[in-house]
Amino acid sequence: MTKKSKGGKEDKTAIETKSKSVSGKSQKQKKPVEKEEELIQESGTDSDYDGDSLSGSLNSDDFDSDIFESEDDVTQGGTEEDGGDGESSQDELLDHEGSIDSEDGDDGSEQIDSDNIEEEDGSDEASDRDEAVEESDSSEDEVAPRNTVGDVPLNWYKDEKHIGYDITGKKITKKERQDKLDSFLASMDDSKNWRKIIDDYNDEEVELTKEESKMVRRLLKGQAPHADFDPYADYVDWFKWTDAIHPLSSAPEPKRRFIPSIWEAKKVVKLVRRIRMGLIKVKKPEEEPEEGPVPYLLWDALTSDQKNKHLTYIPPPKLKLPGHEESYNPSLEYIPTEEEKASYELMFEEDRPKLIPTRFTCLRSIPAYENALKESFERCLDLYLCPRIRKKRINIDPESLKPKLPSRKDLRPYPNSCYLEYKGHTGAVTSISTDSSGQWIASGSTDGSVRIWEVETGRCLKVWQFDEAIKFVAWNPLSSLPVLAIAMGRDLFFLNTELGNDEEQEVIKEMFHSGNIPEPEASVAAIVTWLSDELYGGIKIRHFKNISSIDWHRKGDYLSTVMASGETRGVVLHQLSKKKTQRLPFKIRGLPVCTLFHPSLSYIFVATRKDVRVYNLLKTGLATKKLETGMREISSMAIHPGGDNLIVGSKEGKMCWFDMDLSSKPYKTLKNHPKDITNVAVHRSYPLFASCSEDSTAYVFHGKVYNDLNQNPLIVPLEILRGHSIKGGVLDCKFHPRQPWLFTAGADSIIKLYCH
Amino acid sequence: MDVDGEDVSRRLHVKFVTKLDSPFKVPVNSVAIPSNVTRLGLSSIVNSIIQSDNPEWKTEPFDFLIDGELIRMSLEEFLLAKGISAERTLEIEYIRAVAPRKEEEPSLHDDWVSAVNGSSPRFILTGCYDGLGRVWSSAGSCSHILEGHSGAISSVAVVNSKDAETVTVATASKDRTLRLFKFDADESVDSSTRVTAYKILRGHKASVQSVSAQKSGDMVCSSSWDCTINLWNTNQSTSEGESVPVKKRKGNNQADESQSEGEAVTTLVGHTQCVSSVVWPEHDVIYSASWDHSVRRWDVETGKDSLNLFCGKALNTVDVGGEGSALIAAGGSDPILRVWDPRKPGTSAPVFQFSSHSSWISACKWHRSSWYHLLSASYDGKIMLWDLRTAWPLSIIETHNDKVLSADWWKGENVISGGADSNLRISSGIAIS
Secondary structure (H helix, E strand, O other), rough: HHHHHHHHHHHHHHOOHHHHHHHHHHHHHHHHHHHHHHHHHOOOOOHHHHHHHHHHHHHHHOOOOHHHHHHHHHHHHHHHOOOOHHHHHHHHHHHHHHOOOOOHHHHHHHHHHHHHHHHHHOOOOOHHHHHHHHOOOOOOOOOOOOOOOOOHHHHHOOOEEEEEEEOOOOEEEEOOOOOOHHHHHHHOOOOOHHHHEEEEEOOOOOOOOOOHHHHHHHHOOOOOOOOOOOOOOOOOOOOOOOOOOOOOOOOOOOHHHHOOHHHHHHHHHHHHHHHHHHHOOOOOOOOOOOOOOOOOOOOOOHHHHHHHHHOOOOOOOOOOOOOOHHHOOHHHHHOOOOOHHHHHHHHOOOOOOOOOOOOOOHHHHHHOOOOHHHHHHHHHHHHHHHHOOOOOOOOOOHHHOOOOOOHHHHHOOOOOEEEEEEOOOOOOOOEEOOOOOOEEEEEEEEEOEEEEEOOOOOEEEEEEEEOOOOEEEEOOOOOOOOEEEEEEOOOOEEEEEOOOOHHHHHHHHHOHHHHHOOOOOOOOOOOEHHHHHHOOOOEEEEEOOOEEEEOOOOOOOOOEEOHHHHHHHEEEEOOOOEEEEEEOOOOOOEEEEEEOOOOOOOEEEEOOOOOEEEEEEOOOOOOEEEEOOOOOOOEEEOOOOOOOOEEEEEEEEEEEEOOOOOOOOOOEEEOOOOOOEEEEEEEEOOEEEEEOOOOOEEEEEEEOOOOOOOOOOEEEEEEEEEOOOOOOOOOEEEEOOOOOOEEEEOOOOOHHHHHH | OHHHHHHOOOOOEEEEEOOOOHHOOOOOOEEEEEEEHHHHHHHOOOOOOHHHHHHOOOOOOOEEEEOOOOOOOOOHHHHHHOOOOOOOEEEEEEEEEEOEEEEEEEEEEEOOEEEEOOOOOOOOOEOOOOOEEEEEEEEOOOEEEEEOOOOEEEEEOOOOOOOOEEEEEEEOOOOOEEEEEEEOOOOOOOOEEEEOOOOOEEOOOOOOEEEEEEOOOEEEEEEEOOEEEHHHHHHHOOOOOOOEEEOOOOOOOOOOOOEEOOOOOOOEEEOOOEEEEEEEEEEEEEEEEEEEOEEEEEEOOOOOEEEEEOOOOEEEEEEEEOOOEEEEEEEEEEEEEEEEOOOOOOOOOOOEEOOOOOEEEEEEOOOOOOOOOEEEEEEEOOOEEEEOOOOOOEEEEEEOOOEEEEEEEOOOOOEEEEEEEEEEEEEEEOOOO
């Protein structure tokens, strides 16, 4: 029946009327088939009626035309189906009927075909067939039925005169039906009558073409309606699967594609649970064994594997990220001024900054980089010549290597500012000495004068004038014996300062009385001679060589004298009370520079040019200890009041702190002065020590010695005291015995007092 | 008022008040003055106001106080700094400026003048490094010479000057003794009379640094380099047996029948270093300053120190005065003059610090009647007058051309000072009300 519609469509353009009729035919054809089925079911009771329907129909007169027609149709189909049998039967039937044409069969049908073609469209048969093959069998362009009542049972209109309504709403009136006889006669007359079908629905008579009947036959066989239709044709994939940039659908992506599936999650959870429970065993994927050397990134971070293989990791060189100054239009503060640019010119080429920030108003105005070629060449050269060796560098902050020193503020008091000056000398002040109470200070100068000053006011109390330059002055450490020892040239003088009370003065006068100088012992007669000094009423001891240094013993009775050129006889001890002199009971190695009595024990420190030896005065024999300074020439010594720490100053500007409990090597060597150290001093009670030098400065240090033997002394430089004129420097420095004050004697003939 | 006519940005309404007497008084109505005037401007305004009433008025410098603070900047800045409103009428009190108006002739000594004392209005007592004490009735006229010491005099004190007939003074010397002298201050002679001591106080083992007399004049105390403070009786009588008359001392050439020797009544021990200064302001309280960096207050009855202020610097001088005679001023081996208030509990920090000097401070003295004024003398050759109400010195006296060793107030309005230039200098005309 689809074929039918096709035929209709095809003809539609050509002959309108024809098409109409065809469409009507198609409708008609469709309906009867359904009807046939119905009827067949209805008339199921009399099934054998079918078998001899023709005869029956032939026989019965009052057959319902509908039934008859339908039966006719069916028989037709049946005969067609049967092929040869059908033909013969039809022939038989036709023969039996008599009126039916004898020439039925293939020929007859062809004849009908041809007639039909002639009737309908004789012009183009072949084209029609071709198109029929190509046409799709869709029912979309089926002509609407004439009757518009819809799919209602027709018996609803059984008693009506009309069958339904046409498209305009007019009643379609029932046609006058031929009675059986007429129709029989007509069928007798017209051999084609059997093809005529009454369309009850539209109340029309439709005549099937031969072609249509063939189509019906094929349909009855369950074949495709068109003979040319190839059900097994090759599939033509008209859709291009590649290069489709646009989605097939413009519908938005549904939300479900973005939300994780709950069901899947549940499934996964279930699986995981089962894996955990051990119900499912998971096979581990087998790792493929590595073959051959595995490539790795040279500059990448070191993996543990490579570490095991002892590969040297060379960290990738990190470049500094460009900052604002590299911008083509940097802020004004990055742009160097003219002076800075000029200062770059004065720098060495290596120190000069690589890039001088310059301003360009826009990117367009930046010139080509003139060093580009040169730098890329150098870079290549660097890479080519780069040694592939890791350089071992210690990455330590230099600040952390500095010893942590306490702040100077915490170490106060210490001398730092000069308020008082003692003026009066006319030559360089070579030596100063404070009395034990700190009220007076004595000084000796190259002008030959010895002066006593009042510390508090700076008043010069006494002056003794000598002919020679004074080398050394030293107060007797006893406060009850205010005697001053003065060294000049080869002479040592004891002077009465007349500062003590009357009783003390009596003692001193008695001591200095010229009458009671005993005869010198033979052993020292060649070295010293005791004389009385008429000029100032003191005692004079004449040595055989120039005196370089003197030192009082703490008890104020003994005094050691050092004659630098005296060699083995260079150190002698004088006893004031007995006016006796004795040589040291041991041999001095090297040229003595200075001596020092231990502050509490009977030891004496003798400094030769290179090192310091410690001797026990009570035992004769070798030195108990030798301190190696490592310095070229020792100039002075001072001992910490505790007696375990010794400070040695040298002529090369170095100062050594010896901790004698620790080692015979210096605990610390301080190199501060650019010129010779002339003297060093240690404070009696405050943790202070000082050095003065020919560079006309004096350094004050904090030197704390702890009672705990495990703790090393703490040495902190505190202050550089300047103030003396450059020429000649500072020749002597002494601490005030009770205050944290420092006296310095300068070659500019001034003594200064630095207070805290 | 000439200043009134000036065109200035801001004007303040002020009222000048004073406690001064009639010639200094101005009418109490308020005047408008420019806000940027300084002390000088204010002074000229007040002077012109007085001059308008009193034609023969001589210009006089004034100092100005607002709420008890001396003005030392422009009025505008002062108000801003103190947060005082400029809207209301300001009450400015004016006082006569504390500054010496006249310099007396220097009185030349033979040696450094180590001590001066002006506690008696009738004379000035000085001690000298030549061992002689001198009494000056006025500038340049030496009435008495006190002789006897074999060492430099370090300190002098007037023991008793109430007695019109004779005056007792004490001198301390570096020869470890103190001597007491009696003389008639009013006797007018052309040439100076030599006076010998009536009593020699021996007992110190080292130089005596300072001497101070009790108000009643019965006792003196002295401090010394032997770290002690000794208390002595001043009376001549030997009834108590403490002092023994000496006829002739061995080795003493100048035998004097009238001389007696005294021994210390009490010794106050506690300082560990030289006691450099001692004052005896009340009957049984002695203040002392020492090189051991402390100021101590001693109870004479018990002989114990009841207060110990730690200063950190060696001290040369101490004085007690100010409000209620309770403030302690001390100076020493640094250029800072410190003032403590021992009544303040819980702290030993100084309440005032004056640091305009450039060298050691050798002397400081409170004004005897004013609560606010004190002077300080320094080795930088300057004497500064201070007012507690301002941190700047009121005036600086720079008459000495060497170290100033000692200074004192005299008769309320003079500053006397002795120094290493061997001169006694008197700066007079200091108006302290």
